[in-house]
Amino acid sequence: MKPADVLVIGAGPAGLAAATAASRNGCRVAMLDDNPAAGGQIWRADITRPHDEDPARAAAIADFHTSGAALLPGRRIVDVPSPSTLLAEAGGHFETYRWDRLILATGARERFLPFPGWTLPGVFGAGGLQALVKGGYPVAGKRIVVAGTGPLLLAVAAHLREYGASIVTVVEQASTLQMLPFAASLLRSPGKLLQGAGYRRTLGATPYQTGCWPISGQGDETLRSVTLTNGRRTWTVECDLLACGFHLVPNTELAQLLGCTLQGSFVQVDSQQQTSVAGIYCAGEPTGIAGVDAAQVQGEIAGLAAADCSPPPTRLLARRAKEAAFGRRLTHAFRLRPEVLKLASQETIVCRCEDVTFSQLQTRSNWTDAKLHTRCGMGPCQGRICGSATEALFGWQLTSVRAPLFPIPVSAFCDESSSLNAPSAR
Amino acid sequence: MPDQQIVIHVNGSPISVPAGSMLSAALLMASAPCRISTTGEPRTALCGMGICLECRAIVNGVPHTRTCQTVCQEGMRVETQS
């Protein structure tokens, strides 16, 4: 029997672990990612510190390479032309990939909530600014407010501080009381506690204001100040940049296009990380937001399952359960307060692609109605940003996912070298 | 910092950036918007990870290029997209 061809989508911690496990157990494995390098979000390559490798990242990438799996970066999956093929767009041309087993490790993105001023240059996502800094954007000497919710805020603030930024304040919308059980539970996860302590040390005397959130950003051409509140009083701080994100939302669009069942917002998986569709597995953030350790253990279980090494070892199952519990505490601790869902004013742009304002959307009855009448969600982000926003503002549920998953450059249709029937991954 | 610098052209003006920089970062260094929105607002990168498409610009003549997933190359020409 020929070895199974396993295709892994997403080269973050989950994808790397999955590809390594499947390849070590006899499969032919190819892993695709839309970024120029492997690592996903947490292990995004830092161009300014090429020699300063995170040991966990270095180990995962070395294991991946020695396993014999192939990395195919710079490729974005845009469509599912038939049940066992995927269409990728790579630098303006198409490629088709066949698979026997498919592992989806597409990660998560930040949740953005609109507030007056959020479209000004100088306002970024929290992880977004971190990614830009890793891509070479210098922030030394810049005054930065970090705001929103989630453990990412402290990680980002510490990172920006290391690059010489002056962190004006870190504002976390969750109250101390709400976060207390989570903080206490960290005592059971010494690794995570140490990481948190490291961030605090880097941040020194930088304020961490819980129960506070941004209500507007001011500036003409670019951001000059941010107004914050704790619900009782408001105050304005001057700054050069605002890094603002409200925790994470899973990237489930590809899974949905493949017909995988969702459970709430997440991809439903069984004990072997298999989705509702036979032969398709899912690991990491699309199955629940629980951090890097959860992503790695789920990835390994998925990789083993795709290689028919079942049942999964009990030590992996125990680790997965522990990390899932961590994820549930995380979600609970950083749940959104109602006030942050309603920050937009009448003139605030909600759909950034098509510049649709809150007042234009207010009179619409649902997502489809809004799309038809205002073009909200019809732009190139295809509702990935405004969808979470309108869900928060109006409670609208997004309707079904359609191909292409991302806009395709016209050149891809004209390129004769596009291999619409390329054989398997390798 | 990587030692090597390369030159790219942002809206016609040359700027020197560290080799390996993302184009979105280079546009921020040049204080140039990536695109002008439908109502005329300047926009720069938001998510940094290929999702929001606020960072799209015209790169070597190709519009709608996500600059946050494009590495700068010597002599590259990038223009704000409107």
Ligand SMILES: Cc1cc2nc3c(=O)[nH]c(=O)nc-3n(C[C@H](O)[C@H](O)[C@H](O)COP(=O)(O)OP(=O)(O)OC[C@H]3O[C@@H](n4cnc5c(N)ncnc54)[C@H](O)[C@@H]3O)c2cc1C
């Ligand atoms: C912007 C950002 C920054 C973060 N920074 C940190 C941090 O500093 N510390 C921390 O502990 N956690 C951080 N996180 C949380 C982080 O998501 C997890 O800790 C961890 O990276 C999850 O691993 P994963 O493998 O599930 O997903 P990811 O690491 O997100 O990997 C998924 C990969 O799949 C790719 N992908 C998705 N869809 C497609 C497609 N259609 N075609 C091709 N490729 C695709 C993505 O580009 C990505 O590279 C961050 C999250 C975000 C969104």
Ligand code: FES
């Ligand atoms: S900054 Fe969001 S897609 Fe590039």
